[in-house]
Amino acid sequence: MALCKIPMDVAPYGLSGTVYGTLLNHRTAFAALAGQMTLPPYNAPPRAPVLYLKPRNTLAAGGDIVEVPAATPELEAAACLGIVIGRTACNITEAHALDHVAGFLIVNDVSIPHPDYYRPSVRYKARDGFCPLGPRVTARALVADPDALAIRTHVDGVLVQTMSTAELIRSVARLLAEVTEFMTLAPGDVLAAGAAAPAPRVRAGQTVTMEADALGTLINRFAAAA
């Protein structure tokens, strides 16, 4: 698809172009909303994983420019661990979940900041180019422990956030087990495991660098929409 700017032939498996994200799966993100969870409109904390899609128009590669809409002074750039599926994963157990993983990459989940998580966030999260990912798929065997990875986010060279997957509420394997209970993930699908709060804010003209020792470096400049 011409719209999709991320190369789909990356090793060891191509990406399918289907990317899911997970809300509230990082302790910091959960804690930030904990005080509101029993109040309307939510009324209760989430039970199952809360997922969303980053559709194909959002996908971008390292080096691509993220457009900041004119009406939006700042965007959120949330680093997530992207789990790349290697084998069809349907109703898998936690114990065997990692057997279905081809590898990992960095997902820069870009959003227009929105305070309300009651309704789906398509208008805020699914804009063109709002999901840079990469810089490549790192094979699972090269990642010693996906539940102990730190992704560091720099804005214009200044370290603004270190997101550790050790603080995920559902580990990589646990998340895969719970998600695939109701929806099958196919080879090349990406499941972003959750972002930390608060997400770094980025303005037009700034450059976001996300890097993890095992995964490499994903660099994207943010620019005002033409």
Add this chain to the structure above:
Amino acid sequence: MMRARVGYGGALHEATPAGGGGEGKLRLADGRVLAEDQVLWLPPFEAGTVIALGLNYADHAKELAFNSQEEPLVFLKGPGTLLGHRGATRRPAGVSFMHYECELAVIIGRRAQRVARAQAMQHVAGYCIANDYAVRDYLENWYRPNLRAKNRDGATVLGPWFVDAEEVADPANLELRTFVNGQLTQRGNTRDLIFDIPYLIEYLSSFMTLAAGDVILTGTPQGVINVMPGDEIVCEIDGLGRLVNTIVGDGVFGRRGDSKS
């Protein structure tokens, strides 16, 4: 033209209705004429991004006790949820309310970026019927309707036919009907859409570029009822045919309970 994608005799084929009314028989591109139940029906086009609307008929919104919106309630679905005509959809054991939703699906044919309402319909390639199941037991108030309720495997049925846009004289005046085991349970008309097709294309394309194959499920009218394993659900839309689906239990999928976790 109406066309389907079907599997038969070891290959995938394009098929068209054979005989009057488009019911019962179909003709493969290679000339073979077959009965509807002889082939495997796939969704009738390669779907890209699947965009769905909630609460887009005033009567259904009222049925669910919601006030009308200022903005469309849009959510997205993944490819694993798609299913063709005559397929089986699993109802998990232990749930109390799973329902169908008969919807007009609008298939984009041409890239749409910041398209104005007046030009919106030029970007529509065609239409099909959608049956967008929901398991209400799993609804939660986080990104509602959440994917566990609305993006389940095999719970978004598309087909049987892709119908070219030029064959649908007025997509804003199509009756939708759902039958459960032969009994009419749902009836509505696309003239009652709160946000109509041109508006939805203008709205969506204002922030996300739509591409050929992207599909908009425009929402469902009132009349959703609980369905159980063994039930046959038939969704009809004027001029688009009838889309059949059967509900099955966990056992068919080798599952013993409603969740291993």
